[in-house]
Amino acid sequence: MRRGYLLNATVLLLAIPLLLLAATYQQASSYIITAQSQRTLVERQYFSVNGIQDDLQNIVELSFKRAYLTLTEYVINNDFVDNASRELKNLMIDGTIEGSPQEGMVNITLKTWFSNTVDYLHSIGLEITPSSPDEFVANHIEVTVGPLDAFHVAVRVKVKNITITDSSGTVMYSGDLPQGKDQYIYSVVSIVGFEDPFIVRELNGLYTRVITPCRIPFPGETYGYYNATREEDIDELTLNWCYIGIPDNSSAGMYYPTILDRFEGSMKNHNYYVFLSGQFRSDLGYAAELPVGLETFMIPDSNIDPTLLGALTSLGANVPSDYTSVSYYFLKCALEGEECDVQGESVSTEVPSFKLDSVTRLLVFGE
Incomplete structure (x- = not known):
């Protein structure tokens, strides 16, 4: 015992x-x-649609920057795209170009953002309609991409007709993001410092230029003109490989490609892009009428640009003696046999191989 x-x-x-x-x-x-329940209750009590809208603004800005970089790399390494505005939109929404997923867009698309938002709302006892990411991107989001001016592209985004309810079915929010019929979330990206997709693609990767504004980025009455008799002005335009913003002259039949046209290698969507730029500037309150055409000058001269001359020779280009140095028309003529009717004459005796058509010369030099 x-x-x-x-x-x-x-x-x-x-x-x-x-x-x-x-x-x-x-x-x-x-x-x-108990603590988790209290936290969920507090988060639900202080839920504000403004937080979701701020989060949307952040993902739009990040996604747009990455989309622009991804499209640049794609065109440089593959080919021109048919519609740059549409492809930038698709990159932002689901990370694809012409239906093919792009590694650089993983986890930073609007579709992924919405999926994460659904999960977050569910974690604090709220539900959103629609709840399917596929339905969201198909019917509840509007994304439009266009040029703002020669050196900037913009995107406007609106989430349409969503409803957020709590567990009892009480509607916490119903409507658009941002609220208001004509309200959008905007993001603007500078293209300065990026490679020019048009020049690299046309010259099959043998030659490249980085987009850098010239000293007078927008020649004209407001910002001043270049002087054809001033040596430093001619050197600026011929040796620095810089870019200028230049407006169309429709009456003379001269049109200058926007950066989105340069992703396409053509100007079939040019008028639409010019229209979009006007809408964007109006929405954002831009008073200045800055041109959207983006150009640089190409001079196949062994003393001015031997690398360009070598690339053209390697590709068997036919460089006419009366070419215009405007890059779009020059390359279209030399490599594709198009636009060869845009002829040029020497601008300066200092650099006789620098030739411009009469319309461009007037826009740049004001003479």
């Missing part, structure tokens, strides 16, 4: 810490569950 008593006492002594541990664990678990 004594031995049995000792065994029972020993078991009891060993069981007491286990019982205390179980009670403590139960209390801690209850505390954690």
